[in-house]
Amino acid sequence: MSKQMKLADLTPGARAAVEQKAITGGWDGRSLVKLLGELERWDNMAEERKARAKRVFLAGVIGSVAGFFLMFVVSAVMEEFLWGLPLFLAPLGVLFAGIKMKKAARAIDLPNELRVSLRPVLRQLSQDLHPEEKIKVTLNLAGIDENKCAGKKDLPIWGRNRRVTQSTYEEELCSLRMPLTDGGEAVLRMENTFVKVERSYTSTRGKSKSKTKWKKLSTVTAMLVPAVRINWEAGRGGPAAKRDFEKLSFVEKNGVMAARLDRYYKFKAADEAPGAAVPGTEIVAMFVRLAAMRPQAAGGAR
Amino acid sequence: MTCQWQTGMLVMRECGAPATAGCALCGRALCMIHTSMGQNGPACPGCAATHDGYARNEETELAASREEYYRPYGGVAGYGQQGYFSGADAAAMNRGPVAQRRPAQEDDYDAMET
Numbered sequence: 001m002s003k004q005m006k007l008a009d010l011t012p013g014a015r016a017a018v019e020q021k022a023i024t025g026g027w028d029g030r031s032l033v034k035l036l037g038e039l040e041r042w043d044n045m046a047e048e049r050k051a052r053a054k055r056v057f058l059a060g061v062i063g064s065v066a067g068f069f070l071m072f073v074v075s076a077v078m079e080e081f082l083w084g085l086p087l088f089l090a091p092l093g094v095l096f097a098g099i100k101m102k103k104a105a106r107a108i109d110l111p112n113e114l115r116v117s118l119r120p121v122l123r124q125l126s127q128d129l130h131p132e133e134k135i136k137v138t139l140n141l142a143g144i145d146e147n148k149c150a151g152k153k154d155l156p157i158w159g160r161n162r163r164v165t166q167s168t169y170e171e172e173l174c175s176l177r178m179p180l181t182d183g184g185e186a187v188l189r190m191e192n193t194f195v196k197v198e199r200s201y202t203s204t205r206g207k208s209k210s211k212t213k214w215k216k217l218s219t220v221t222a223m224l225v226p227a228v229r230i231n232w233e234a235g236r237g238g239p240a241a242k243r244d245f246e247k248l249s250f251v252e253k254n255g256v257m258a259a260r261l262d263r264y265y266k267f268k269a270a271d272e273a274p275g276a277a278v279p280g281t282e283i284v285a286m287f288v289r290l291a292a293m294r295p296q297a298a299g300g301a302r
Numbered sequence: 303m304t305c306q307w308q309t310g311m312l313v314m315r316e317c318g319a320p321a322t323a324g325c326a327l328c329g330r331a332l333c334m335i336h337t338s339m340g341q342n343g344p345a346c347p348g349c350a351a352t353h354d355g356y357a358r359n360e361e362t363e364l365a366a367s368r369e370e371y372y373r374p375y376g377g378v379a380g381y382g383q384q385g386y387f388s389g390a391d392a393a394a395m396n397r398g399p400v401a402q403r404r405p406a407q408e409d410d411y412d413a414m415e416t
Contacts, residue, residue: 124311124364124367125311125312127309127310127311127364128310128311128312128313180312180313181310181313181315182313182315184313186312224312281367284311284367284371285371287311287312288311288312288371288372291311291312291313292372
Protein backbone atom coordinates (compact mmCIF):
# COMPACT_ATOMS: atom_id res chain seq x y z
CA MET A 1 0.00 0.00 0.00
CA SER A 2 2.75 2.42 0.97
CA LYS A 3 4.48 1.90 -2.38
CA GLN A 4 1.67 3.66 -4.16
CA MET A 5 1.59 6.51 -1.65
CA LYS A 6 1.73 9.87 -3.36
CA LEU A 7 1.91 13.42 -2.15
CA ALA A 8 -1.74 13.90 -3.09
CA ASP A 9 -2.73 11.10 -0.68
CA LEU A 10 -1.51 13.09 2.31
CA THR A 11 -3.65 15.48 4.32
CA PRO A 12 -3.01 19.19 3.60
CA GLY A 13 -0.96 19.58 6.78
CA ALA A 14 1.28 16.62 6.02
CA ARG A 15 1.59 17.65 2.38
CA ALA A 16 2.69 21.14 3.42
CA ALA A 17 5.22 19.62 5.83
CA VAL A 18 6.69 17.39 3.11
CA GLU A 19 6.78 20.19 0.54
CA GLN A 20 8.19 22.85 2.85
CA LYS A 21 10.35 20.35 4.72
CA ALA A 22 9.39 22.03 7.96
CA ILE A 23 6.73 22.06 10.66
CA THR A 24 6.31 25.26 12.61
CA GLY A 25 3.77 27.04 14.77
CA GLY A 26 1.43 26.01 17.56
CA TRP A 27 0.00 22.48 17.52
CA ASP A 28 -2.15 20.59 19.96
CA GLY A 29 -0.65 17.28 21.05
CA ARG A 30 -3.12 14.97 19.31
CA SER A 31 -2.88 16.75 15.95
CA LEU A 32 0.89 16.72 16.10
CA VAL A 33 1.04 12.98 16.90
CA LYS A 34 -1.40 12.36 14.05
CA LEU A 35 0.66 14.46 11.66
CA LEU A 36 3.86 12.71 12.67
CA GLY A 37 2.10 9.36 12.19
CA GLU A 38 1.24 10.32 8.65
CA LEU A 39 4.77 11.54 8.00
CA GLU A 40 6.08 8.28 9.46
CA ARG A 41 4.16 6.34 6.81
CA TRP A 42 5.53 8.69 4.17
CA ASP A 43 9.06 8.20 5.48
CA ASN A 44 8.64 4.42 5.50
CA MET A 45 7.64 4.64 1.86
CA ALA A 46 10.70 6.84 1.17
CA GLU A 47 12.92 4.30 2.94
CA GLU A 48 11.48 1.51 0.77
CA ARG A 49 12.21 3.56 -2.32
CA LYS A 50 15.72 4.24 -1.12
CA ALA A 51 16.31 0.53 -0.57
CA ARG A 52 14.93 -0.28 -4.03
CA ALA A 53 17.08 2.42 -5.63
CA LYS A 54 20.12 1.00 -3.88
CA ARG A 55 19.38 -2.48 -5.23
CA VAL A 56 18.95 -1.12 -8.77
CA PHE A 57 22.16 0.89 -8.42
CA LEU A 58 24.16 -2.12 -7.21
CA ALA A 59 22.70 -4.30 -9.96
CA GLY A 60 23.74 -1.60 -12.43
CA VAL A 61 27.31 -1.46 -11.08
CA ILE A 62 27.77 -5.25 -11.12
CA GLY A 63 26.07 -5.55 -14.51
CA SER A 64 28.17 -2.78 -16.03
CA VAL A 65 31.45 -4.33 -14.89
CA ALA A 66 30.41 -7.81 -16.04
CA GLY A 67 28.90 -6.40 -19.24
CA PHE A 68 32.09 -4.54 -20.06
CA PHE A 69 34.10 -7.78 -20.20
CA LEU A 70 31.30 -9.75 -21.83
CA MET A 71 31.12 -7.11 -24.52
CA PHE A 72 34.65 -7.97 -25.68
CA VAL A 73 34.09 -11.71 -25.40
CA VAL A 74 30.87 -11.62 -27.43
CA SER A 75 32.35 -9.17 -29.94
CA ALA A 76 35.32 -11.50 -30.46
CA VAL A 77 33.11 -14.56 -30.85
CA MET A 78 30.68 -12.82 -33.24
CA GLU A 79 33.52 -10.94 -34.96
CA GLU A 80 31.36 -7.83 -34.85
CA PHE A 81 31.72 -5.19 -32.12
CA LEU A 82 28.08 -4.05 -32.31
CA TRP A 83 26.86 -7.46 -31.06
CA GLY A 84 28.65 -7.04 -27.76
CA LEU A 85 27.80 -3.37 -27.20
CA PRO A 86 24.24 -3.89 -25.78
CA LEU A 87 25.67 -6.17 -23.11
CA PHE A 88 27.48 -3.16 -21.67
CA LEU A 89 24.97 -0.43 -22.51
CA ALA A 90 21.95 -2.16 -20.95
CA PRO A 91 23.39 -2.47 -17.42
CA LEU A 92 24.86 1.01 -17.81
CA GLY A 93 21.31 2.26 -18.36
CA VAL A 94 20.25 0.41 -15.20
CA LEU A 95 23.09 2.10 -13.34
CA PHE A 96 21.95 5.57 -14.44
CA ALA A 97 18.36 4.70 -13.56
CA GLY A 98 19.58 3.63 -10.10
CA ILE A 99 21.40 6.94 -9.62
CA LYS A 100 18.28 8.84 -10.66
CA MET A 101 16.08 6.75 -8.35
CA LYS A 102 18.47 7.35 -5.47
CA LYS A 103 18.34 11.10 -5.99
CA ALA A 104 14.55 11.06 -6.22
CA ALA A 105 14.21 8.94 -3.08
CA ARG A 106 16.60 11.18 -1.18
CA ALA A 107 14.58 14.24 -2.17
CA ILE A 108 11.41 12.94 -0.52
CA ASP A 109 13.13 11.38 2.48
CA LEU A 110 12.50 12.81 5.94
CA PRO A 111 14.86 12.69 8.92
CA ASN A 112 14.59 9.42 10.82
CA GLU A 113 14.34 11.34 14.09
CA LEU A 114 10.73 11.99 13.19
CA ARG A 115 9.66 8.38 13.67
CA VAL A 116 12.48 7.11 15.90
CA SER A 117 12.67 9.99 18.37
CA LEU A 118 9.88 12.54 18.24
CA ARG A 119 6.73 10.52 17.70
CA PRO A 120 7.45 8.06 20.54
CA VAL A 121 8.20 10.99 22.87
CA LEU A 122 4.94 12.75 22.07
CA ARG A 123 2.98 9.53 22.44
CA GLN A 124 4.52 8.75 25.81
CA LEU A 125 4.02 12.26 27.11
CA SER A 126 0.55 12.65 25.61
CA GLN A 127 -1.17 12.47 29.01
CA ASP A 128 1.08 15.20 30.41
CA LEU A 129 0.33 17.76 27.73
CA HIS A 130 -1.96 20.62 28.67
CA PRO A 131 -5.21 20.07 26.77
CA GLU A 132 -5.81 23.74 26.06
CA GLU A 133 -2.30 24.89 25.31
CA LYS A 134 -0.45 24.55 22.03
CA ILE A 135 2.92 22.93 21.60
CA LYS A 136 5.31 25.38 19.97
CA VAL A 137 7.04 23.47 17.25
CA THR A 138 10.02 24.28 15.05
CA LEU A 139 10.90 21.17 13.13
CA ASN A 140 13.38 21.09 10.28
CA LEU A 141 12.75 18.18 7.93
CA ALA A 142 15.18 19.25 5.22
CA GLY A 143 17.93 16.94 6.38
CA ILE A 144 21.56 17.52 5.66
CA ASP A 145 22.43 19.86 2.79
CA GLU A 146 25.90 19.11 1.49
CA ASN A 147 26.02 22.48 -0.25
CA LYS A 148 25.90 24.25 3.09
CA CYS A 149 29.16 23.28 4.69
CA ALA A 150 29.77 24.85 8.09
CA GLY A 151 33.51 24.25 7.89
CA LYS A 152 36.04 22.40 5.78
CA LYS A 153 39.64 21.71 6.68
CA ASP A 154 42.53 19.52 5.65
CA LEU A 155 43.66 17.10 8.33
CA PRO A 156 47.31 16.10 8.85
CA ILE A 157 48.37 13.34 6.47
CA TRP A 158 49.60 10.01 7.78
CA GLY A 159 50.67 6.72 6.18
CA ARG A 160 49.78 6.30 2.51
CA ASN A 161 47.16 9.04 2.59
CA ARG A 162 47.54 11.76 0.03
CA ARG A 163 44.80 14.02 1.31
CA VAL A 164 42.39 13.92 4.24
CA THR A 165 39.58 16.47 4.30
CA GLN A 166 37.04 17.00 7.02
CA SER A 167 33.74 18.76 6.27
CA THR A 168 31.22 19.71 8.92
CA TYR A 169 27.49 20.25 8.49
CA GLU A 170 25.13 21.59 11.12
CA GLU A 171 21.47 20.65 11.40
CA GLU A 172 19.12 22.24 13.90
CA LEU A 173 16.55 19.51 13.88
CA CYS A 174 13.86 20.55 16.29
CA SER A 175 12.70 22.63 19.17
CA LEU A 176 9.50 21.64 20.97
CA ARG A 177 8.01 23.58 23.86
CA MET A 178 5.37 21.39 25.44
CA PRO A 179 3.06 22.99 28.03
CA LEU A 180 2.30 20.52 30.81
CA THR A 181 -0.90 19.99 32.76
CA ASP A 182 0.68 21.35 35.96
CA GLY A 183 1.41 24.69 34.30
CA GLY A 184 5.06 23.92 33.70
CA GLU A 185 6.78 23.35 30.42
CA ALA A 186 8.89 20.58 28.94
CA VAL A 187 11.33 21.73 26.29
CA LEU A 188 13.07 19.44 23.85
CA ARG A 189 15.76 20.49 21.45
CA MET A 190 17.73 18.27 19.09
CA GLU A 191 20.75 19.25 17.04
CA ASN A 192 22.93 17.21 14.75
CA THR A 193 26.46 17.85 13.59
CA PHE A 194 27.58 15.75 10.66
CA VAL A 195 31.29 15.22 10.12
CA LYS A 196 32.44 13.86 6.76
CA VAL A 197 36.02 12.67 6.40
CA GLU A 198 37.20 12.06 2.84
CA ARG A 199 40.49 10.25 2.54
CA SER A 200 42.31 9.74 -0.74
CA TYR A 201 45.26 7.37 -0.57
CA THR A 202 47.52 5.16 -2.62
CA SER A 203 46.90 1.44 -2.22
CA THR A 204 49.70 -1.12 -1.82
CA ARG A 205 49.37 -1.84 -5.56
CA GLY A 206 49.92 1.81 -6.34
CA LYS A 207 46.33 2.63 -7.27
CA SER A 208 44.66 5.86 -6.24
CA LYS A 209 41.67 5.24 -4.01
CA SER A 210 39.36 7.26 -1.82
CA LYS A 211 37.14 6.50 1.13
CA THR A 212 34.47 8.50 2.89
CA LYS A 213 33.40 8.12 6.47
CA TRP A 214 30.54 9.89 8.22
CA LYS A 215 29.90 10.68 11.82
CA LYS A 216 26.73 12.08 13.24
CA LEU A 217 27.00 13.82 16.60
CA SER A 218 23.59 14.37 18.12
CA THR A 219 22.85 16.63 21.04
CA VAL A 220 19.55 16.18 22.81
CA THR A 221 18.52 18.81 25.32
CA ALA A 222 15.62 18.19 27.66
CA MET A 223 14.49 20.90 30.00
CA LEU A 224 11.74 21.08 32.59
CA VAL A 225 10.52 24.55 33.47
CA PRO A 226 8.26 24.30 36.55
CA ALA A 227 5.24 26.54 37.01
CA VAL A 228 6.47 27.77 40.38
CA ARG A 229 9.85 28.06 42.05
CA ILE A 230 11.03 24.72 43.41
CA ASN A 231 14.25 23.42 44.85
CA TRP A 232 15.56 20.71 42.57
CA GLU A 233 17.04 17.74 44.34
CA ALA A 234 19.84 16.78 42.02
CA GLY A 235 20.82 13.87 44.26
CA ARG A 236 17.65 12.04 43.27
CA GLY A 237 18.48 12.16 39.59
CA GLY A 238 20.32 8.88 39.69
CA PRO A 239 24.09 8.47 39.41
CA ALA A 240 26.14 11.60 38.74
CA ALA A 241 26.14 12.61 35.12
CA LYS A 242 29.07 11.30 33.11
CA ARG A 243 30.75 14.40 31.82
CA ASP A 244 31.48 13.06 28.35
CA PHE A 245 27.97 11.89 27.68
CA GLU A 246 25.71 14.30 29.45
CA LYS A 247 25.52 17.57 31.31
CA LEU A 248 23.04 18.50 33.99
CA SER A 249 22.48 22.14 34.81
CA PHE A 250 19.95 24.41 36.47
CA VAL A 251 19.10 27.70 34.86
CA GLU A 252 16.99 30.64 36.00
CA LYS A 253 14.01 31.25 33.73
CA ASN A 254 11.53 34.05 34.42
CA GLY A 255 11.83 33.73 38.16
CA VAL A 256 11.81 29.94 38.30
CA MET A 257 14.68 27.50 38.27
CA ALA A 258 14.59 25.12 35.32
CA ALA A 259 16.49 21.84 35.13
CA ARG A 260 18.30 21.06 31.93
CA LEU A 261 19.88 17.82 30.78
CA ASP A 262 22.02 17.69 27.65
CA ARG A 263 22.98 14.31 26.33
CA TYR A 264 25.36 13.52 23.50
CA TYR A 265 25.28 10.66 21.01
CA LYS A 266 27.52 9.51 18.19
CA PHE A 267 26.57 7.46 15.14
CA LYS A 268 28.93 6.30 12.43
CA ALA A 269 28.50 5.18 8.83
CA ALA A 270 30.51 4.83 5.66
CA ASP A 271 29.68 6.42 2.29
CA GLU A 272 26.56 8.28 3.39
CA ALA A 273 25.32 10.22 6.40
CA PRO A 274 24.22 7.92 9.24
CA GLY A 275 20.49 7.34 9.38
CA ALA A 276 20.48 6.20 13.01
CA ALA A 277 18.73 8.44 15.51
CA VAL A 278 18.38 8.79 19.26
CA PRO A 279 15.57 6.46 20.40
CA GLY A 280 12.49 8.16 21.81
CA THR A 281 12.70 6.03 24.96
CA GLU A 282 16.06 7.65 25.78
CA ILE A 283 14.52 11.10 25.52
CA VAL A 284 11.55 10.16 27.71
CA ALA A 285 14.02 8.72 30.23
CA MET A 286 15.80 12.09 30.25
CA PHE A 287 12.56 13.89 31.07
CA VAL A 288 11.70 11.30 33.72
CA ARG A 289 15.11 11.80 35.26
CA LEU A 290 14.48 15.54 35.49
CA ALA A 291 10.96 14.95 36.81
CA ALA A 292 12.34 12.65 39.50
CA MET A 293 14.52 15.47 40.79
CA ARG A 294 11.54 17.62 41.70
CA PRO A 295 10.49 17.73 45.35
CA GLN A 296 7.80 15.15 46.11
CA ALA A 297 5.18 17.84 46.52
CA ALA A 298 5.87 18.92 42.96
CA GLY A 299 5.50 15.39 41.64
CA GLY A 300 9.07 14.14 42.06
CA ALA A 301 9.98 10.53 42.68
CA ARG A 302 9.86 8.94 46.09
CA MET B 303 -16.09 7.93 44.14
CA THR B 304 -13.73 8.90 41.33
CA CYS B 305 -11.15 6.96 39.36
CA GLN B 306 -7.91 6.67 41.33
CA TRP B 307 -5.69 5.65 38.46
CA GLN B 308 -2.75 8.01 38.11
CA THR B 309 -2.35 9.25 34.55
CA GLY B 310 0.68 10.97 33.07
CA MET B 311 4.37 10.33 32.78
CA LEU B 312 5.94 13.51 34.12
CA VAL B 313 2.95 15.09 35.83
CA MET B 314 1.09 12.33 37.56
CA ARG B 315 -2.43 13.03 38.72
CA GLU B 316 -5.60 11.11 39.41
CA CYS B 317 -7.88 10.52 36.47
CA GLY B 318 -10.85 11.90 38.41
CA ALA B 319 -13.58 10.45 36.17
CA PRO B 320 -16.54 8.77 37.92
CA ALA B 321 -15.55 5.29 39.11
CA THR B 322 -17.52 2.35 37.77
CA ALA B 323 -15.44 -0.55 39.08
CA GLY B 324 -12.59 -1.44 41.38
CA CYS B 325 -9.31 -3.18 40.60
CA ALA B 326 -9.57 -6.77 41.82
CA LEU B 327 -5.81 -6.85 42.40
CA CYS B 328 -4.96 -3.54 44.10
CA GLY B 329 -8.35 -2.20 45.09
CA ARG B 330 -8.23 1.12 43.28
CA ALA B 331 -11.51 2.64 42.14
CA LEU B 332 -11.52 2.80 38.34
CA CYS B 333 -13.43 4.50 35.57
CA MET B 334 -14.49 2.67 32.42
CA ILE B 335 -11.47 3.83 30.41
CA HIS B 336 -8.97 2.55 32.95
CA THR B 337 -10.64 -0.80 33.58
CA SER B 338 -9.17 -3.86 31.86
CA MET B 339 -11.17 -7.06 32.04
CA GLY B 340 -9.27 -10.31 32.40
CA GLN B 341 -9.10 -13.64 34.16
CA ASN B 342 -8.76 -12.12 37.65
CA GLY B 343 -11.62 -9.71 37.16
CA PRO B 344 -11.39 -5.96 36.54
CA ALA B 345 -7.89 -4.52 36.85
CA CYS B 346 -6.18 -1.14 36.60
CA PRO B 347 -3.71 -0.60 33.71
CA GLY B 348 -0.76 -1.10 36.08
CA CYS B 349 -1.97 -4.48 37.36
CA ALA B 350 -3.14 -5.54 33.90
CA ALA B 351 0.34 -4.81 32.56
CA THR B 352 2.02 -7.01 35.16
CA HIS B 353 -0.45 -9.92 35.30
CA ASP B 354 -1.22 -12.58 32.73
CA GLY B 355 -4.66 -12.92 31.27
CA TYR B 356 -5.22 -9.27 30.34
CA ALA B 357 -5.26 -7.80 26.87
CA ARG B 358 -2.63 -5.17 26.13
CA ASN B 359 -3.85 -1.73 25.17
CA GLU B 360 -2.48 1.80 25.03
CA GLU B 361 -3.12 2.41 28.75
CA THR B 362 -1.40 -0.79 29.87
CA GLU B 363 1.53 -0.08 27.55
CA LEU B 364 1.90 3.40 29.02
CA ALA B 365 1.63 2.04 32.57
CA ALA B 366 4.28 -0.61 31.89
CA SER B 367 6.71 1.82 30.28
CA ARG B 368 6.15 4.35 33.09
CA GLU B 369 7.02 1.75 35.70
CA GLU B 370 10.12 0.90 33.71
CA TYR B 371 11.20 4.54 33.43
CA TYR B 372 10.73 5.22 37.14
CA ARG B 373 12.31 2.00 38.41
CA PRO B 374 15.74 3.61 39.01
CA TYR B 375 14.03 6.29 41.11
CA GLY B 376 12.02 3.99 43.35
CA GLY B 377 9.19 3.13 40.98
CA VAL B 378 5.82 4.79 40.72
CA ALA B 379 4.01 2.55 43.19
CA GLY B 380 3.70 5.37 45.68
CA TYR B 381 1.86 7.52 43.18
CA GLY B 382 -0.91 5.02 42.92
CA GLN B 383 -1.87 5.29 46.57
CA GLN B 384 -4.57 7.70 47.49
CA GLY B 385 -3.31 10.54 49.66
CA TYR B 386 0.28 10.19 48.50
CA PHE B 387 0.32 13.97 48.14
CA SER B 388 -1.28 15.70 51.08
CA GLY B 389 -3.55 18.68 50.61
CA ALA B 390 -0.81 20.87 52.05
CA ASP B 391 1.65 19.51 49.49
CA ALA B 392 -0.70 20.27 46.67
CA ALA B 393 -1.49 23.73 48.01
CA ALA B 394 2.19 24.49 48.48
CA MET B 395 2.90 23.62 44.89
CA ASN B 396 -0.31 25.14 43.53
CA ARG B 397 -1.10 21.81 41.92
CA GLY B 398 -4.55 20.96 40.73
CA PRO B 399 -5.92 18.49 38.24
CA VAL B 400 -5.14 20.99 35.49
CA ALA B 401 -3.52 24.13 36.82
CA GLN B 402 -3.96 27.55 35.31
CA ARG B 403 -0.95 28.49 33.29
CA ARG B 404 1.10 31.58 33.80
CA PRO B 405 0.32 34.49 31.46
CA ALA B 406 1.58 33.94 27.95
CA GLN B 407 5.22 34.74 27.43
CA GLU B 408 6.50 37.21 24.91
CA ASP B 409 7.04 35.77 21.48
CA ASP B 410 10.80 36.15 21.61
CA TYR B 411 11.03 34.11 24.79
CA ASP B 412 13.53 31.35 24.28
CA ALA B 413 13.24 28.71 26.96
CA MET B 414 16.51 27.15 25.90
CA GLU B 415 18.52 30.33 26.22
CA THR B 416 20.97 30.16 29.09
